[in-house]
Amino acid sequence: MKIRAEEEEAVASEAPREGKRLTPDSVQKVADLRFVSSVKGQKSKVSSSPRSSVTGPHCRTLSGNQVWRSPAVTCMQVGDPAHLRAMLRPLRLLLSGLQTQPSRCCSSFVSRMRYVNRLKEDDEACAAALKDGSIFLFHRLSPLLRCTDVGTFSPAALTCSDVQSVLQRLGSDGSPLKEAVLIGCSEQNQAQFCLDVGELDQAAVEEASQGSFIDLRKAFFLLPAAEAPLVSKGQALLRWHQSTRFCGASGQPAQRNRAGSQRFCSSSSTVYYPKMSAVAVALVSDGKRCLLGRQPSFPRGLYSALAGFCDMGETLEEALCREVAEEVGLEIQSISYSSSQHWPFPHSSFMLGCHALVSPAHTQLCVDRSELEDARWFTVDEITRALQVKAPPRRGDPPILWLPPKHALANRLIREWVEQQRKSEGGA
Numbered sequence: 001m002k003i004r005a006e007e008e009e010a011v012a013s014e015a016p017r018e019g020k021r022l023t024p025d026s027v028q029k030v031a032d033l034r035f036v037s038s039v040k041g042q043k044s045k046v047s048s049s050p051r052s053s054v055t056g057p058h059c060r061t062l063s064g065n066q067v068w069r070s071p072a073v074t075c076m077q078v079g080d081p082a083h084l085r086a087m088l089r090p091l092r093l094l095l096s097g098l099q100t101q102p103s104r105c106c107s108s109f110v111s112r113m114r115y116v117n118r119l120k121e122d123d124e125a126c127a128a129a130l131k132d133g134s135i136f137l138f139h140r141l142s143p144l145l146r147c148t149d150v151g152t153f154s155p156a157a158l159t160c161s162d163v164q165s166v167l168q169r170l171g172s173d174g175s176p177l178k179e180a181v182l183i184g185c186s187e188q189n190q191a192q193f194c195l196d197v198g199e200l201d202q203a204a205v206e207e208a209s210q211g212s213f214i215d216l217r218k219a220f221f222l223l224p225a226a227e228a229p230l231v232s233k234g235q236a237l238l239r240w241h242q243s244t245r246f247c248g249a250s251g252q253p254a255q256r257n258r259a260g261s262q263r264f265c266s267s268s269s270t271v272y273y274p275k276m277s278a279v280a281v282a283l284v285s286d287g288k289r290c291l292l293g294r295q296p297s298f299p300r301g302l303y304s305a306l307a308g309f310c311d312m313g314e315t316l317e318e319a320l321c322r323e324v325a326e327e328v329g330l331e332i333q334s335i336s337y338s339s340s341q342h343w344p345f346p347h348s349s350f351m352l353g354c355h356a357l358v359s360p361a362h363t364q365l366c367v368d369r370s371e372l373e374d375a376r377w378f379t380v381d382e383i384t385r386a387l388q389v390k391a392p393p394r395r396g397d398p399p400i401l402w403l404p405p406k407h408a409l410a411n412r413l414i415r416e417w418v419e420q421q422r423k424s425e426g427g428a
């Protein structure tokens, strides 16, 4: 693509350089300028009409915060037979945009994702973004939470200067800030980082930052569903850095990039990226009942969907069929994918959730007691009652069924199954 001199200048003026901060907006402006240039380039190849000129990209909001951008609008002289067509073009584009994927999308979501991607690649831009960003503190992998006015909990988002003053107050020179790891970008276009201050006294940091470090197992379930993934991602990245300081090939220290999205060993030229283990989780049904199992380590009364780590080289379907065969001795007939989740316990897993069907003629369980303490079929009424239970059963309480918490993918699969059963009962 050929960009003319003044456009190159315009692109350069928006492109990040020394002393100029990279923001989601500047990333978008550069993309816009390049886009206009590319349309001009394409136009001159297709048509050389002197009456046509490109004025710039055209935005319109279709829904929510999604802003779909149509190709650049071409201006025509009034009186030109093409004038009417040109005037109707925005309407045609809007209508076609409702039916098909537009050719280009520059929603604020896209800008944020591109911005985060740039920060991962550009150490200087990332260091600058940290100064304006928000930082989530952890102490030995426990996130800092604050209690809100309405009694709920929220991860404490500190500014860089807040963290600097906390560090200074505790006699630190501020160098721990270099260990901050990029986790994303907020909807307010602020880069988000996490930082473990485990070297400092926990109570002193809590006092200085007006929050409490809470173990992730507890924190995860105290937080609203929208905020729990943020702390779980932060913890997963910090844990990965703490356990991947050295190269497995050379034994030499592996250096991290500024964003903390990778580590590199210059001795063996190996790049390391954060890792997750793939786990298949399935809610097995025979069409009328669903199958749940429990491990001896589960809290009293808790039953969950069957799950297992994917073996190297296995597909999701193969892993599910193997796990169900191993754990309860059943053969799966069909699988439908539901959704996925990052699960931080005990270490990062990438959970892939499915619904699985077995033949109603072959539902006899043969439980492998080395894997599961128990597995049972439950009716939709039993599950519906269990979904109403608000607190786990205490010692001495009569035995009741207790289901995984709402943040867990297994809970989602169970709710989806109940909904599906109710629908088919209604349809029957």
Ligand SMILES: NC(=O)C1=CN([C@@H]2O[C@H](COP(=O)(O)OP(=O)(O)OC[C@H]3O[C@@H](n4cnc5c(N)ncnc54)[C@H](O)[C@@H]3O)[C@@H](O)[C@H]2O)C=CC1
Pocket: 277, 279, 281, 295, 304, 305, 306, 307, 308, 309, 310, 341, 343, 345, 346, 347, 349, 351, 404, 408, 409, 410, 411
């Ligand atoms: N979010 C959710 O809704 C659910 C999450 N889970 C999670 O899924 C994971 C797997 O579940 P289970 O198999 O029941 O757990 P598990 O912890 O009982 O693991 C079973 C066996 O897999 C092996 N293993 C452990 N880590 C591994 C790894 N990284 N890669 C390969 N093999 C490994 C070990 O031999 C272990 O004994 C657990 O981390 C569990 O917390 C399980 C069910 C629901």
